[in-house]
Amino acid sequence: EYLGRYYDGKISALRDSRGRIRGTILVLRDTTDRKTAELALDEARRELENRVVERTAELAAEKEHLARLNTLAVEIARCGTSTDVLNAGVRLACEAVGCNEGTLWLRSRKGKMQLLRNHSLGRVTWQALEELLQTSHEVEIAMAEGTAVCVGVERQAQAESGGEGGVALVKLSKHPGFSRVLVVPLISRGLNLGALCLLSS
Numbered sequence: 001e002y003l004g005r006y007y008d009g010k011i012s013a014l015r016d017s018r019g020r021i022r023g024t025i026l027v028l029r030d031t032t033d034r035k036t037a038e039l040a041l042d043e044a045r046r047e048l049e050n051r052v053v054e055r056t057a058e059l060a061a062e063k064e065h066l067a068r069l070n071t072l073a074v075e076i077a078r079c080g081t082s083t084d085v086l087n088a089g090v091r092l093a094c095e096a097v098g099c100n101e102g103t104l105w106l107r108s109r110k111g112k113m114q115l116l117r118n119h120s121l122g123r124v125t126w127q128a129l130e131e132l133l134q135t136s137h138e139v140e141i142a143m144a145e146g147t148a149v150c151v152g153v154e155r156q157a158q159a160e161s162g163g164e165g166g167v168a169l170v171k172l173s174k175h176p177g178f179s180r181v182l183v184v185p186l187i188s189r190g191l192n193l194g195a196l197c198l199l200s201s
Helices: 032-077 081-098 123-135 135-144
Strands: 007-015 023-032 101-109 113-115 149-155 159-164 167-172 181-188 191-200
Touching: 032 081, 032 123, 081 101, 081 191, 101 181, 113 123, 123 149, 123 181, 135 149, 135 167, 135 181, 135 191
Parallel strands: 149 167
Antiparallel strands: 007 023, 101 113, 101 191, 149 181, 159 167, 181 191
16 A cells, blocks of 8 residues: 555566676556555444344344233233232232332322232332322422332331432331332323332332
């Protein structure tokens, strides 16, 4: 390479009648166009390899996602009643995000929000969750905006709210039996039907 150009060189010896070297001939051939094409081809090949690797990873993730959806569909299909479907849905959501317990908070026909009883939730935990859902300003905003919120919980005589690290903090009058709750609003056709509540200790 010389000043951005590429050359192929060939050196030949000039010999006399007795075979003695009397000089040399240097022949240079400009190969810039060919070299530029080769470099472009190498770059394109590397880019294609990178795209193949990325797409393979995407396909693997999609395959895993579809396998999970299939598992969910099979589990839901085994349910005999709407209560079974709700319980299976909550259980599978807990498993998906690594939470200990979960339940649904649904809007009644009169517009009041109420917790569905869940066999895995004890009475104290159920009451603490109900208090949190009815008093947390962060939950109220999340439900109005249709966005999920994670709320950390502490026990204190009077309810307060604050927060740090992106997690709202709510203090309850009773020991809740959980340290965090993820509240995910359930929206269908623009209507707020309630929320999925996933609890973690």
